[in-house]
Each structure stands twice: as C-alpha cells, then as structure tokens.
Amino acid sequence: MFFPQLQRLIRFDRCRLSTAASVSRQICRPICILKKMNPSQKPISSLSGYSSITVQKTFGNESSAEETLQSFGGKFIDEKQFQSNYELEGIVNVASLQEEHSFLCRSRTGVDSGLRSSLKTINSFEHEGIVDVGSLQEEHSFPSSFGKKKKKKKVYSNYVEKSPYSNSKSKNVVGTKNSNCFGGLPKVERFNICLPQFRDIESQEVLRPGMLLLKHYISLREQIDIVNTCNSLGEGPGGFYRPGYKDGAKLRLHMMCLGMNWDPQARKYDKVHPVDNCEPPEIPLGLCLLVQRAIKDAHCLIRKDSDMVNPEDILPSMSPNICIVNFYSIHGRLGLHQDRDESKESLKKGLPVVSLSIGDSAEFLYGNGREVDLAKKVLLESGDVLLFGGESRMVFHGVSSIVPSSAPEPLKAKTGLRQGRLNLTFRRF
Numbered sequence: 056m057f058f059p060q061l062q063r064l065i066r067f068d069r070c071r072l073s074t075a076a077s078v079s080r081q082i083c084r085p086i087c088i089l090k091k092m093n094p095s096q097k098p099i100s101s102l103s104g105y106s107s108i109t110v111q112k113t114f115g116n117e118s119s120a121e122e123t124l125q126s127f128g129g130k131f132i133d134e135k136q137f138q139s140n141y142e143l144e145g146i147v148n149v150a151s152l153q154e155e156h157s158f159l160c161r162s163r164t165g166v167d168s169g170l171r172s173s174l175k176t177i178n179s180f181e182h183e184g185i186v187d188v189g190s191l192q193e194e195h196s197f198p199s200s201f202g203k204k205k206k207k208k209k210v211y212s213n214y215v216e217k218s219p220y221s222n223s224k225s226k227n228v229v230g231t232k233n234s235n236c237f238g239g240l241p242k243v244e245r246f247n248i249c250l251p252q253f254r255d256i257e258s259q260e261v262l263r264p265g266m267l268l269l270k271h272y273i274s275l276r277e278q279i280d281i282v283n284t285c286n287s288l289g290e291g292p293g294g295f296y297r298p299g300y301k302d303g304a305k306l307r308l309h310m311m312c313l314g315m316n317w318d319p320q321a322r323k324y325d326k327v328h329p330v331d332n333c334e335p336p337e338i339p340l341g342l343c344l345l346v347q348r349a350i351k352d353a354h355c356l357i358r359k360d361s362d363m364v365n366p367e368d369i370l371p372s373m374s375p376n377i378c379i380v381n382f383y384s385i386h387g388r389l390g391l392h393q394d395r396d397e398s399k400e401s402l403k404k405g406l407p408v409v410s411l412s413i414g415d416s417a418e419f420l421y422g423n424g425r426e427v428d429l430a431k432k433v434l435l436e437s438g439d440v441l442l443f444g445g446e447s448r449m450v451f452h453g454v455s456s457i458v459p460s461s462a463p464e465p466l467k468a469k470t471g472l473r474q475g476r477l478n479l480t481f482r483r484f
C-alpha cells in the first residue's frame with residue numbers, strides 16, 4: 056500500500072472516490088461499508104483492519120450500484136478531500152461496527168450501550184473531521200475521562216481506574232459507587248485475567264508548558280503496522296541510510312525521511328535524498344491521522360491541567376508534512392540539539408514536533424541548553440508519544456541511551472524488529 060508502484064493505483068481510486076461520493080450524494084445518502092481486511096495485508100493504523108470502503112446507493116434500483124474504493128491509508132486522498140467530498144453523511148455500517156466494536160465502545164465508558172456508543176463514536180469522529188477507523192476498531196482513543204488530574208501530581212490516571220483494560224489498578228469493586236447495582240454486598244476485588252501491558256495508561260504527563268508525554272498511547276496493533284510500514288518504505292528508494300556530519304563522523308542511527316528530506320550535513324530540508332537522489336516517500340495518511348489524534352488528546356490533557364481556555368495557545372495544532380524516522384541500535388544515541396530547520400513561520404508559531412517511540416526504550420534528555428548534566432531525563436517506551444511545541448518548541452533534546460531488550464515481546468515476535476528503537480518525529484515545514 057505504501058509501495059511506490061501502488062501509488063498509481065491509489066491515485067486512480069482517489070478519482071473514483073470523489074466521483075462515487077458526489078454521484079451518491081445527488082441520488083441518495085450513501086452508506087459506507089468498511090470492509091474487513093485480509094490478514095495478509097498490512098495496513099497502517101487509522102484504517103487498520105479495513106481494506107476498502109464501499110459506497111452503496113441506498114434505495115431503488117440504484118442499490119445494485121456499488122463502488123469499491125481501495126482505502127489502504129496511503130496518501131490516496133487528502134484529509135480535506137475526504138471530509139468535504141465524503142463526510143460520511145450516510146451511516147458507517149452501524150450494524151457491523153456494532154458487532155465488532157460495541158464491546159469496545161461500551162467498555163470504554165462503562166455505560167454506553169453498543170449501538171449508542173458506536174453511533175456516538177462515529178458522530179464524534181464525523182464532528183472532528185477524522186474518520187479514524189483504527190480507533191473504532193482498536194479500543195484506542197482515550198475516553199472522556201482522559202486527562203483528569205490526580206490531586207497531587209500532574210499525572211493522569213482516571214483512564215486506568217475506569218477502563219476495563221486497567222488491569223493492574225482496577226478499582227472496580229462490588230458494592231462501591233462503581234457498581235451501584237450490587238450495593239450492600241461484600242466488597243470483592245476484581246481479578247484481572249490479563250496482565251497489565253499496553254493499555255495501562257497511568258501517567259499522561261505535562262513535562263513542561265507545551266511539552267507533553269502520552270504514555271503507552273499507541274496500541275500494539277498500531278505499533279506493528281508502523282514497524283511494517285517503516286520497514287517496507289525503508290527498503291525502497293529514499294529509505295534508511297546512515298547519515299554523516301560535515302566532519303565525516305557518522306550519526307549513531309539510521310535515518311529515513313518522509314514528505315521532505317532532511318540533510319543533517321547541510322542542516323536543511325531538500326526535495327531529494329542525499330544518497331540515492333530519490334524523492335522521499337509520502338507520509339502515510341494513517342500516520343498523519345494518528346499524529347492529529349495525539350495532538351487532540353494532548354489538548355484534553357492541557358485543558359485539565361491548566362485554567363487556560365485555549366489549549367491551542369500552549370500546543371498549536373499541526374498537520375505534518377515531514378517525518379524523520381530514526382532507527383537506533385542498542386548502541387545508538389543522539390546528542391542534545393534543537394529541531395530548528397523547519398520554516399521560520401512554523402517555528403514562530405511553535406508548531407509542535409510529535410515523536411512516536413517504538414521498540415526498545417530510550418533515555419531521553421531535555422533541557423534549556425546543551426549541558427547533559429543539567430538536562431532532565433525521561434524514559435520513552437514503546438508506544439509513547441511525546442509532543443513539544445509552543446514555548447517548548449525549541450527545547451534541547453537528545454537520546455542518551457537505548458535500554459536493551461526492553462521492547463514488547465509480541466512486537467518483536469510479530470514484526471521481527473531488530474534490537475533497538477524506532478522513532479518517528481513529525482513536523483510541519
């Protein structure tokens with residue numbers, strides 16, 4: 056799906072999508088059916104699990120007419136076009152979503168019934184302009200309680216308390232306020248049949264104004280998709296290479312750029328890759344959506360954390376057009392630096408850098424200057440998302456070390472990811 060040879064197919068489908076949507080709109084309300092994906096296909100997060108969208112005309116003879124639109128989450132439609140042409144004004148096959156997701160949706164809030172919550176979820180995605188099937192499928196987005204503050208620390212744990220995925224910290228006790236239908240019965244600690252792992256979102260943290268850490272934000276399935284996608288792209292034109300500095304020293308990582316190429320020697324962005332002269336691959340749409348979803352969730356966190364009315368003032372929204380993908384072996388590292396080669400406008404606005412960590416954990420340093428001793432340290436684990444924008448946009452940061460053998464076993468088992476850490480930083484030029 057992200058292979059260059061598929062781009063043509065995807066672009067072709069893009070036309071069909073526009074046509075189908077506009078024709079359908081003239082006649083009737085289209086119903087979009089998200090078709091389940093064949094397991095051999097490897098999607099990217101936002102549309103993960105679905106290989107195509109079908110637009111059906113809903114009544115009369117037209118119901119036989121059907122357009123199947125490939126939608127692999129590659130850059131086949133831009134988001135605006137998707138929203139404005141398509142808008143999902145019909146209902147996304149609620150029955151099948153209900154079947155597959157009602158448990159997940161219900162579980163998330165603990166109160167919604169399946170159909171209502173499926174619809175609610177769809178509506179809210181519609182409202183947000185993001186059709187994030189990955190989230191529907193993947194029990195991923197934070198619930199409305201996300202970001203509520205713990206009293207003492209700036210740490211956010213309500214998700215853990217309310218969510219059925221909160222394996223280790225479940226406070227769901229019979230006879231408490233949490234379960235009023237069993238009032239009066241003796242208190243029984245719930246037993247969790249699953250070990251605490253990826254959904255244990257217990258410490259969403261504001262590290263400093265404009266710098267936030269969303270712990271364990273990316274689901275395992277999404278991490279797998281991202282590794283597979285980066286691996287496929289990394290083998291092709293514009294893929295991974297080991298860059299060097301002007302003095303001939305090599306960076307202690309492998310790098311690949313998406314959208315635009317960043318040249319560490321010249322410290323500037325360019326259209327082509329310095330080694331193979333190829334244009335870098337596009338950023339897959341699914342990744343852009345994931346980034347935007349993370350920014351929205353970071354906004355929730357900011358809102359809960361401070362009395363500021365507008366979280367945009369702390370962390371502006373951003374639609375990425377650059378992604379730098381780094382792979383660190385267990386000996387990899389990156390010195391303290393600022394990300395300052397994006398456009399003046401982007402830097403002036405404080406448009407954030409959004410960083411995804413996958414694989415082995417990293418000790419990440421950040422501070423106001425290059426002095427390692429004065430820098431603060433935070434552990435970035437597989438699935439974590441770090442954002443820095445606004446007044447923290449020019450924060451110094453770097454990776455002091457990689458923690459060997461700390462990657463989730465299932466991630467390694469499913470992808471064959473080498474020992475080391477994959478990091479993707481999204482930016483707007």
Ligand SMILES: O=C(O)CCC(=O)C(=O)O
Pocket residue numbers: 379381389394410417419452453454478480
């Ligand atoms: O690997 C990381 O977490 C940081 C990467 C980074 O700072 C960069 O690519 O500019």
Ligand SMILES: [Fe+2]
Pocket residue numbers: 392393394452
């Ligand atoms: Fe950086």
